[in-house]
Amino acid sequence: MERNITCIICPRGCPLICEIKCGKVYVWGNTCPKGEQYGKDECLSPMRSVTSVLRISNRDDTMVSVKTSVPVSKYRIFDVMQKIRFGEVAAPVKIGDVLIKDVFGADIIATKEIN
Amino acid sequence: MINHDIVVVGGGPAGMAAAIAAYDNGVRDVVILDREKNLGGILQQCIHNGFGLHKFGEELTGPEYANIYSKKVAERGIEVYNETTVTDISKEKIITATNSNGILKIKAKAVILAMGCRERSRGALNIAGTRPAGIYSAGTAQKLINCEGYSVGERVVILGSGDIGLIMARRMTLEGAKVEAVCELMSYSGGLTRNIVQCLNDFNIPLYLSTTVVEIHGEERLEGVTVAKVDSKNQILEDTKRYIPCDTLLLSVGLIPENELTRSIGIELNNITNGAEVNQNRQSNIDGVFACGNVLHVHDLVDYVSDESEIAGKSAAKYVNGQLSGGKEIDVKAENGIRYVLPQKINLENTEDIALLMRVDKPYDRVQITVKAGEVILANVKRIRAVPGEMEKIIIKKEGLVNICDSITVGLEEI
Incomplete structure (x- = not known):
């Protein structure tokens, strides 16, 4: 399964493509390591400050x-x-x-x- | 008449950062004049987080960001005139202000303008229909909900997808309202991407692009709005008209720098930024008058406001100490795809590296932005994506500014 997610870690807003395969998340389109982590978290357990x-x-x-x-x-x-x-x-x-x-x-x- | 070395007009993020920088660069007699009871300006009502990522490396809320600076103001003993409204500033840098003690006249050696901006109102939009209650600018609704604790409405349409509109779509939703639609006249949103994701997508709020409100309905209270799509020339497409019932319409349709005082000094305004024209020191065409923050040009991030205001504060201190005078100035011009560049002038006397701030005129994929003096390329950057809502910054090195005679131009090309 593929999901298109916009990274919100910083104002740049990189468009991420996240592929979920065999219980693992693979992330493309990020320009920093934080973006990769964000893509993974967003697919597995999205968190928000309120x-x-x-x-x-x-x-x-x-x-x-x-x-x-x-x-x-x-x-x-x-x-x-x-x-x-x-x-x-x-x-x-x-x-x-x-x-x-x-x-x-x-x-x-x-x-x-x-x- | 009271005398002060530096008078800062406005106690928001720009005014606070400028006053602190002026103090830290050796001028002790700095005062801030502010209309409100507490320092912080608009940050006090911006309770969402996302401030300070560039400046402090963490996500702060508006009031927290303001508190960092108001504490620094207090630590330095910088005098603040609260609940004081400036009504006039003369060319001679005499400031007239009013507060509960009456009328105040202050003679300053340097003035820093940091009045911020205000929201464009319904009157500027020419929307047809009645004039019922329930129509607010997004910032007014924000203040009513976040500072005063009022409920603003239950079924909401938001016109304009700038950041305040997006933030308020989420805020109203969290407070239990139903946001029926966010309409945007342009074919793209002017807001930051993260706000579209976090404020609209998270809550399944629909964003309708190339769509505007064409009529307002209701007598006492708003009952609904008619929306319609527009073509590429912003002409309404009659057959796309539809009615959306709602009791609240929020307008987030642009910010205008608040420059009445700037005009009263006799400073000419730039017709794109609607702010003063300044050189890299943020000094206007009148010696000793500086400007920074949203009164100069509308920023997307407060972090950049603080950066710019530190420049203005430092320059004002230099001016008071007699270290900033004369020097030849050259123009900086926006060309091809760039809507504006700030500063509009560069003073060649004792320059340091200069950050040019600019906005592109529409969204682009893959561009190269080039800064030139005549034929000579001073700087050149590539961007995978450039949008008008996100300010671009290009540094030009001081070495490049030696022996320049021509004006500097900034333009982009698609690659």
Whole structure:
């Protein structure tokens, strides 16, 4: 089976051709080693970082931006969002603070400072 | 009247990087004037990641990228006038600004313009139909959702496939909205490839190329839009018209450098970049006035904004210290397949290696871009693929700039 994938490791966006044969992935079209790894991962277990916002309970109209500490499975993005959507934290918040623990293998951490 | 050595107008990524570079190159009296409460500019609402790959080798979110620079500003004790709007700058470098204390007049030895850009609005598009609620520029919707926590709409059509449009297609989807279509007038997307993959393909959001919104429907709230395909001359093909019900239309139809202040100083704007014309030091045709970032030309990556702003900051410091004056200038001209090149001028006095930044006029496969002075080739690069959405950078060595009399030209040929 062959899959055409666009590499997203860097802004260059190399067009990759990934061939899956006997449980192994072969990658063409990459211009760096990261691209080969990306092609393999994308065929076997695609991962994505999720970014969103959480409401600050003790401030008006204020949100803190958050991200998953590590990428999560692409098929879990909406499950992660479900957890984030109903979350709430109180200020102050610092960059890197863990706001929700262990959501499908990642922590939800703050990416903005709210005083 | 207050006196400062260097005044930076705008506290986004460009203004912060410029102020830091000016300070680090020996000028201690640097101030930043910014309209917002917090430094960071548009990065504060760009909560997605992908920033900083070139500069820091890691994927940061917008607020994290901004924080790196705002911390450096604070560490250096660079004074920031928050919630201060500049209303005028004169040729004599007198800056008029307003804030809650009233009107402020500052006399500067050098000014760095870093006001960024703004979004093109519905008014510029001439779309027929009513004027209901539910039509937003993509950046406004981004601010409402990411900073203020409002829900913007449930069924969405996005016009324009620039990066902000693509990012918002994903963002709205994650927040539970259904993005019915992303329409793009051109036959290709102006956004970065990775955004098309991560924001549209991941969520099966359809991208319709050579397609535009031709009519808006609804009285109080948007009820739907009529879209149609266009031919190669952007003429609407009547028989392709179709109705898409939606309650929200996001416009991501281009960014325009915000140059009202630049004009008030009397600086002429380039009619392609819509920004000032500058030399490699990012100095405009008025001595001591520098510009950097999206106010100069719209960038695709913030990393490049920071790089450019460091040049402007360093040059402004040199200017204040009397190390930047005079020198013969030659023109840099875009030819054949190149839409624009920046800087537009090169000052031959004490030059270092110079990075020429440029955009091609349409997507190409396999091209060679050549920089020439008369018949002499200064640099020459090959690209497997070149698209207008991704800025090209070519370095010309200072050795090549010795004994130049002619203007420099940059052109491409397909190979």
